[in-house]
Amino acid sequence: MMVHSLQKDTDKAEVEMREYAHTADQDKADFALEGRREDDENSPEAILERYPLLRDMTPAELDKLNRRVRRRIDIWMLPMITFMLFINYLDRSNVTNARIAGMQKDLHMTDVQWSAGISLFYVGYMLTQLPGSLLLSKYKPRIILPLTMIAWSIPTICLPLATNAAGFMVCRFLVGFAEGPFYPGIALLTSSWYVKEELPFRMAIWQGAITLSAVFGGPFAASILETMGGIANLPSWKWFLLIEGAISIFVGVASYWFLPNWTNNTPWLTLEETEMAQYRIVKSAGGIDEMQGDYTLFQGAKLAAKDPFTWLFAALHFFLIVGQAYKEFLPSILHTFGESKLTTYLLQSPCYFLGYLATLGVGWSSGRFKEFTYHTAVPLVLSIVGVAMMISTENIGVRYTGICFLIMGTASGLNMQVSWETTVIPSPRHKKAAVIAIANICKSIPVAFQIVDRTDHPSMYTVSSTSHWFSPYFFLRNQEPLYRLAGGLLLVGCGASILSVLAVRWRVNRLNKVLDSQNDVENEQRRERGQADKSQAWRFPI
Incomplete structure (x- = not known):
């Protein structure tokens, strides 16, 4: 009973902290509401008053400007x-393809040494996700993201100079x-430009x-x-x-002129477009500015570590990757069809x-329907049905x-997970950056312990360059053609x-429910004072 009470107090405290931070941010804003601020600072009209270039526009003019800003971001x-993420995943898989062409043999590497090199990629990957994401949230993405792309291209181009396993x-x-x-950086950037109704589809495009x-x-x-x-x-x-390294450098340099x-x-936005870009996001978040407060990078990371949502989404991301353990072994599964x-x-x-279209x-x-739960869970039910079909018959x-x-x-579920976590936590930006990075780190942990593929089938240029450290023990040749043990792993991941x-x-x-309760109490007090009900400033998307 005491634990339940403490949890309830913790939840209420979290909501109150959000309300307090929002109020503090409002106090700092330099605008006048001519009396309306005292009534309802979270109404769309009150939020609009923060932006001098927008406040006198008609609804039609605001809608036209809103569509223009969205179109510019969609186009640029x-x-x-x-395209950058497309190149990124081609680069990530390049050594798998190079291995087929004789790279491992030319470098005189054993399977253990090869697997150690694959694992070290993810060691480096995990080390920089959190600090890199936090730095991006503070500085300019159109500089940091291109530099990141150029930075990973340089060792790619240097790799042909390697003569042994150490290199x-x-x-x-x-x-x-x-x-x-x-x-994590492009996930953060996307969530800072699109409102919650637009975010899942836009993220689906780059995912x-x-x-x-x-x-x-x-x-x-x-x-x-x-x-x-x-x-x-x-x-x-x-x-x-x-060639892959050169393409990455070219794209990285060119991206500076496209990224915001x-x-x-x-x-490359006008002053009016700049204010509209901010107004869109703040209005979508119920009046909360993602840069509210004076949080340091460390404080943002600390807020993320304390938020249960961080670890819930980290768990979801982890299990989704378990459900995608088939990636490295898809050629081996298809090879059992008996085709060339x-x-x-x-x-x-x-x-x-088909995964892309889904x-x-x-x-x-x-x-369109402003819903996340069923749009994440139902596709995973489809995956479970698919696994059952894979392991139940030889047809x-x-x-x-x-x-x-x-x-x-599983492809749909992964997109929904990222868009949901960035919508549930709209601010502060440093915290949102940390949440995305932590979830991605937890996803990467099992992959860092890559071991040798035990299926003994060629990968045939498969793009997926990694598997979970435990996956090879499930995709065994004595399990062909149905791979039922592996099917059990996939079912666990999806379930x-x-x-x-x-x-x-x-x-x-x-x-x-806590927010609704607080809102009801406040509205009752406002009615007693003869004031209109207050707008519901924020609700966590479900």
């Missing part, structure tokens, strides 16, 4: 971060170290780049690895790494393309359909993901 930022390990560590802040890299990465790798061997007396894998900073300091290597390779692309569709629907058509269902559900979704929903409902 969204395609660029999508390979050092380069892979440096690539991971440079890449760490990138994924889809991960899936598209699996569709187009194979043909790209094959076109180089099968044709350029011997040119200038270099093996094809060296050309492959050099934050809503208050993007140079070329056909096996080609069969991968339709599965991933991600877009579910993301659009989530924004090739049924198994292939099951693989498609599995990919569609635990659904339970994590329900846990997030439970906490959201609990905090919203």
Whole structure:
């Protein structure tokens, strides 16, 4: 009973802290509400008064300006971060493809040494995610993100100079170290420009780049690895790494002219557009500015570590990756269909393309209906059905359909998880950056302990370059063709993901009840004073 009471007090304190921080931010704002501020500082009209260039506009003019700002971000930022992430995942998988072309043999590396190099990538990756994300939240993304891309390209280009296992390990560590802040950074940037109704679909677009890299990465790798061997007396894998590194540097430099900073300091927006960009986000968050208060980077990280949402979303992210443990072994699964290597390779692309379409569709629907729980859980149910189809029959058509269902559900679930966590925690920005990074770190922990693929089938240019440290023990050749042990692992991942979704929903409902209770008490007091009811400033999205 005492524990329940303490938890209830903790929840109420968290809500009160949000209310207090919001009130403090309002006190600092330099605008006049002509009496309305005392009545309801969170109404759309009161929020609009913070922006001098907008306050006298008609609703039609505001709507036109809003659409113009959104269109500019859609045209400039969204395609660029999508392409950058596409290149990022091609780069991440490049050593897997290079291995097939003879890289491991040329460097005289054992399987253990190769796996150590793969693991060191994720060690470096985890080290920089949190500090890198926090620094990005403080400084200019259009400078930091391009520099990040250039930074991971340099050791990629240097990798062909390696002559032994040590050189390979050092380069892979440096690539991971440079890449760490990138994924959390673009998630943070997107959440700071799009309102909660727009966010799931926009995130689905760039999240889809991960899936598209699996569709187009194979043909790209094959076109180089099968044709350029011997040119200038270099093996094809060296050309492959050099070309990928050069493309990344070019894209990184070009991205400076496309990316924005934050809503208050993007140079290619007019003053009116700048105010509208800020107004959109603050209004969507119920009057809360993501840069409210004077939080330091450390304080933002501390707030994230204390928030139960951080660890709930970290658990959800972790289990979603367990549900995607098939990625490294998809060629091995498809190989059991008895087709040629070329056909096996080609069969991968339709599965991933369907996953991309599902991600877009579910993301659009989530924004349209302003709902997260079922849009995250239902696709995972589809994945569970898909796994059941994969492991219950040897019929090739049924198994292939099951693989498609599995990919569609887990790809959609991962997008919904990232968009939900950035909507639940709209501010302060440093805290939101830490939440995204911590969830991504927890996802990366099992991958850092990569061991040798025990399926003994070639990866055939598969884009997924990693698997969980425990995955190879489930995808064993004596489990062919159904891989039922591996199917059990995938079912656990998808099932635990659904339970994590329900846990997030439970906490959201609990905090919203506290907010409703407080709002009812305040409105009762306002009615006694002859004032109108106060607008509900904020509700946690469910």
